[in-house]
Amino acid sequence: MITLSPRAEELRPQLKAILFDMDGVLLDITQSIRVANILAVPFFLRERLGWPVGDDLITSEDIEKFKNAGGFNDDRDLTCAIVLHYIVRGHENPTASPETLSVLQPNLTRYAARIAQRGGGLKAAEDLALEHFTREDKFDIEIQYRKKEISQIFLELFAGEHSERLYGKPAAYYTGPGLVNNDKVIIDPALIPAGRALGVLTGRSREETQFGLELANLIEAIPEAYRVTQKEGFYKPDMRGLKLLLERVGGGPAIYIGDTLDDHKTVARLLAKIPDAPVLSALVLTGPMGAANTGLFKRSGADIVAEDVNEVLRWIAG
Missing domain, CATH: 3.40.50.1000 (HAD superfamily/HAD-like)
Structure with missing residues (x-):
């Protein structure tokens, strides 16, 4: 065809x-980069923020909505945008489970659509997620929203044992085999x-x-x-x-x-x-x-x- x-x-x-x-x-890269996208979000929330969340928090279809929103050619940016969504929703609903946060409105689908309306990309996502908060609230959110860590976790999930060759240093957060082996x-x-x-x-x-x-x-x-x-x-x-x-x-x-x-x-x-x-x-x-x-x-x-x-x-x- x-x-x-x-x-x-x-x-x-x-x-x-x-x-x-x-x-x-x-x-x-269905079983490598795409899986790294899916796993990096719950990995950061669980291992770095202590949230009780499983690896099935988001799906490949969720990732595709952000890809179609535009401006997320860098998968690290995409991962950061989704993590930020959960941190913001958790700040607004402190007693809700991560699974509940997934269905509360605006959900990931609506978030991605609104990012698309603003031209796509991480900057649009950050502006959208944070614009209605006070300075104090933003400070609390940004303490948790550690972009360098989120990006590094994505890279390490992808590279695994190849981290030193690809990024010049051994993995710090994830020490298992790299998903790149599934390419x-x-x-x-x-x-x-x-x-x-x-x-x-x-x-x-x-x-x-x-x-x-x-x-x-x-x-x-x-x-x-x-x-x-x-x-x-x-x-x-x-x-x-x-x-x-x-x-x-x-x-x-x-x-x-x-x-x-x-x-x-x-x-x-x-x-x-x-x-x-x-x-x-x-x-x-x-x-x-x-x-x-x-x-x-x-x-x-x-x-x-x-x-x-x-x-x-x-x-x-x-």
């Missing part, structure tokens, strides 16, 4: 560069058409990207100069990361293959800034929500919606 726009068909013979997101495109390769490198420049635009760090490309057997195919990561400081849907990558690979026509609405928005914002930029947006259904995103992606305006990256590669090859 592949859905194509007329513009996609027009540019296909001219494509000079294939640009990839990593998570959900090159690698199936699975999606892309078949043999399907990549010859003669195209290959690049990666990802929210991963440089070291995480290196780790992932090694697993996908693409470390030689995508040189470091053609990897735009956290190091460059651009977070999707900021189009500047894509613009930089296009410049590095020698320009277009190009296709950017992602698995979230922010991936498409990145291309859309570049086209809004540079209307004649020859860049196609492709969305694949191998992110954690899989085919459930079909309708959403088709309505997004993406040039291509496909089952996976390999289907897109076959289409490029003709």
